[in-house]
Amino acid sequence: MDDQTPPPAAIELIALTKRYAQGSVAVDSIDLKIAANSYCCLLGPSGCGKSTTLRMIAGHENTTSGDILLENRNITSLPAAARGTAMMFQSFALFPHLSALDNVAFSLKMKGVDKVTRHRQAQDLLERVAMGHLAQRKPGELSGGQQQRVALARALITQPRVLLLDEPLSALDPFLRIQMRAELRHWQKELGLTFIHVTHSQEEAMALADTMVVMNHGRIEQVGSPHAVYNRPASEFVARFMGGHNVLDTTSGKVAVRNDHIRLAPAEGAGWPATVSDVEYQGSYVLLGLRLDQAAASDKVSVMLAEADFVQAPYHPGDRVGLTWAPEQAHSFGAA
Numbered sequence: 001m002d003d004q005t006p007p008p009a010a011i012e013l014i015a016l017t018k019r020y021a022q023g024s025v026a027v028d029s030i031d032l033k034i035a036a037n038s039y040c041c042l043l044g045p046s047g048c049g050k051s052t053t054l055r056m057i058a059g060h061e062n063t064t065s066g067d068i069l070l071e072n073r074n075i076t077s078l079p080a081a082a083r084g085t086a087m088m089f090q091s092f093a094l095f096p097h098l099s100a101l102d103n104v105a106f107s108l109k110m111k112g113v114d115k116v117t118r119h120r121q122a123q124d125l126l127e128r129v130a131m132g133h134l135a136q137r138k139p140g141e142l143s144g145g146q147q148q149r150v151a152l153a154r155a156l157i158t159q160p161r162v163l164l165l166d167e168p169l170s171a172l173d174p175f176l177r178i179q180m181r182a183e184l185r186h187w188q189k190e191l192g193l194t195f196i197h198v199t200h201s202q203e204e205a206m207a208l209a210d211t212m213v214v215m216n217h218g219r220i221e222q223v224g225s226p227h228a229v230y231n232r233p234a235s236e237f238v239a240r241f242m243g244g245h246n247v248l249d250t251t252s253g254k255v256a257v258r259n260d261h262i263r264l265a266p267a268e269g270a271g272w273p274a275t276v277s278d279v280e281y282q283g284s285y286v287l288l289g290l291r292l293d294q295a296a297a298s299d300k301v302s303v304m305l306a307e308a309d310f311v312q313a314p315y316h317p318g319d320r321v322g323l324t325w326a327p328e329q330a331h332s333f334g335a336a
């Protein structure tokens, strides 16, 4: 494939729209191509339409208008089971009274596949996710990580082309969540499937995604790699939602400046005058909260300092400082 050829799209959404009976538009004519074998995260605040988008792809929700293509096949009106997608739910949603093997074999049982065949296929899949030796355990006898692998095997038994994950990690404790997201990323690469993962966590999306899709009010605000979205937020919404940025009203319009790109100088020096309002120690870095003398888009600004720099020149609440940044670190919107 030469550089000019875009990678084939596993999923393509064309003017996809969902209007619920009560009137409001949950998903507003979105267009999106998701590359095959990629990890895509749909990200946005509560109510932005990300779950509705995922449910429409899964076939758990009707579309109001628009089309959904899976590998160039129009699946918009197909029943969920005929689409080539599978869904993995929050906290994995395993049946507690069934063994790992029977959990994985469950959908084949519903299809009337005989016991020997379905157990063989389920065992094969459990082997594939390194869970073959625990096939007889019930979910309650497995660790969180092992349960996630069983849930993955259960989703894969229908041989989907695309795995849809609806906030799979959000009910886990923070430690397990970080472990499990590394596993998800590993299995996506290992299995060579397309994953579409809904989350409201910026950190989770940045850690996992090849492509992030940031949504707001039923529309897509930005599509790009985590690096591109973080470094060149397309809108004020994206800059604020991603965090780690200050939105400042300059003479040349609103700009976003990362909080680790702002430099501090003594107040009588150059820059925007401000007062340190709080100091938060975070380990490898220190986060300073500052109040600008003149409100400029946000009157509160945050600045991240490396711990070593802070130790060299510590700041305290009440200290007067001037803020500066290199011109190339100020990102204006609409230029992404």
Ligand SMILES: Nc1ncnc2c1ncn2[C@@H]1O[C@H](COP(=O)(O)OP(=O)(O)OP(=O)(O)O)[C@@H](O)[C@H]1O
Binding pocket: 020, 021, 022, 024, 025, 026, 044, 045, 046, 047, 048, 049, 050, 051, 052, 053, 200
């Ligand atoms: N069954 C429904 N009937 C009516 N409105 C709905 C229904 N489901 C969702 N909505 C509305 O559609 C909009 C988008 O909801 P959706 O669940 O897709 O958002 P979300 O971004 O996934 O939010 P969350 O993170 O809270 O799940 C919201 O305004 C929501 O209230």
